[in-house]
Amino acid sequence: MSLIVLMRFFVADVNLGQWNNTNYLIFLFTAFQIELLRRIIQDFPENFRLEKYWKTLPALMIAPFNKVHLLFGVFFSHLIIIAIPFVVLFVLTYIISPIALLTILFIIGIYLLIDLIFSGIGLFLGVFAISKENYWRIFAIGIQIIFYASCVIYPFEIFPQEIQPIIQLNPFYHIFDLLRITWLEDNAILTLINYPFQFIILIGTAIIVPLIGIYIFNKVYNKFGIVGY
Numbered sequence: 001m002s003l004i005v006l007m008r009f010f011v012a013d014v015n016l017g018q019w020n021n022t023n024y025l026i027f028l029f030t031a032f033q034i035e036l037l038r039r040i041i042q043d044f045p046e047n048f049r050l051e052k053y054w055k056t057l058p059a060l061m062i063a064p065f066n067k068v069h070l071l072f073g074v075f076f077s078h079l080i081i082i083a084i085p086f087v088v089l090f091v092l093t094y095i096i097s098p099i100a101l102l103t104i105l106f107i108i109g110i111y112l113l114i115d116l117i118f119s120g121i122g123l124f125l126g127v128f129a130i131s132k133e134n135y136w137r138i139f140a141i142g143i144q145i146i147f148y149a150s151c152v153i154y155p156f157e158i159f160p161q162e163i164q165p166i167i168q169l170n171p172f173y174h175i176f177d178l179l180r181i182t183w184l185e186d187n188a189i190l191t192l193i194n195y196p197f198q199f200i201i202l203i204g205t206a207i208i209v210p211l212i213g214i215y216i217f218n219k220v221y222n223k224f225g226i227v228g229y
Contacts, residue, residue, distance in 0.1 A: 016159040018184060029093040030180055032150050036086050037115045038147065040078040044088045044122030045129035045136060052130045052226055066219070068216045077120045086194070106188035110179050113206040119176075120210035127217040131224040152176050171205050174198040 019027055044097035099107075121143060150172030151159075159167060167173050178198035182191045192199055 015053050016155045018181075019155050019157075023184065024096065025096050025220075026093055026183055026204055027155065029089050029096070030176075032185065033089050033093075033111065034114065034152055034176060034179075035084045036089075037111065038118055039082065039113060040074065040118045041122040041125065041143065043078055044074060044119075045125035045140070048126045048130045061219060071119055071123055071210060071214060074122070075115060078119075079115065093183070098182060099182065103182060103186050106191075107179065107182055110175075110182065110202065113202055114175060114179070116206050117209045123210070123213035124216050127220045129148035130226050131220050132227065136182055146160075146170060147172060150176055171201050174201045175205065178202055 001060060007214075031039075094104075125136055125140055125143070128139060149167060150170045151167060152172070154165060156164065156177070158171070175198065178191070178195055181195060185191050185194075
């Protein structure tokens, strides 16, 4: 759908910021890869609810393990599951716009940090899926809105100027923008120098969100436990 809609803007060779009819597929394919990573946000609640109704979750929770292990366990298993489609899309993007090895490594690092952020969000939603299902659905809708309001599918310039300042408050917007800028510029060092604010948001969010997810999980689960079967 985004390809159909956006290609209408590029019929007359009109530019939307840095995007045009020659490089828009880079924007689109990175959006597909981000969407694959975002799936982990649903994986946590779905897996927890499945374990909950199988009544195997209490045994898991009383086991002597750190919630950090749970976070990274799902994180790595999710990467394995999406590896093939993700690599295919990555290679297609590379064919369209080849980049240097250093840029590839830098972009892979950004993707891993994005997936870590999504893992923290998934853990946050997961505890509400087993302890407070009504809250889980409300939070899930809110996160969905935040995600799609980050210009992950459509370029920033397509939105009215009145809305653009609101979009710029969204940390996901800056993170996804950094990813795409890095690919277009193909100079990781120059990108870090020119866009330190976006990089700080990426690192800060990748640290804070998982920690918040672990903290909220422990607090909510210790207070409410497993509710409903």
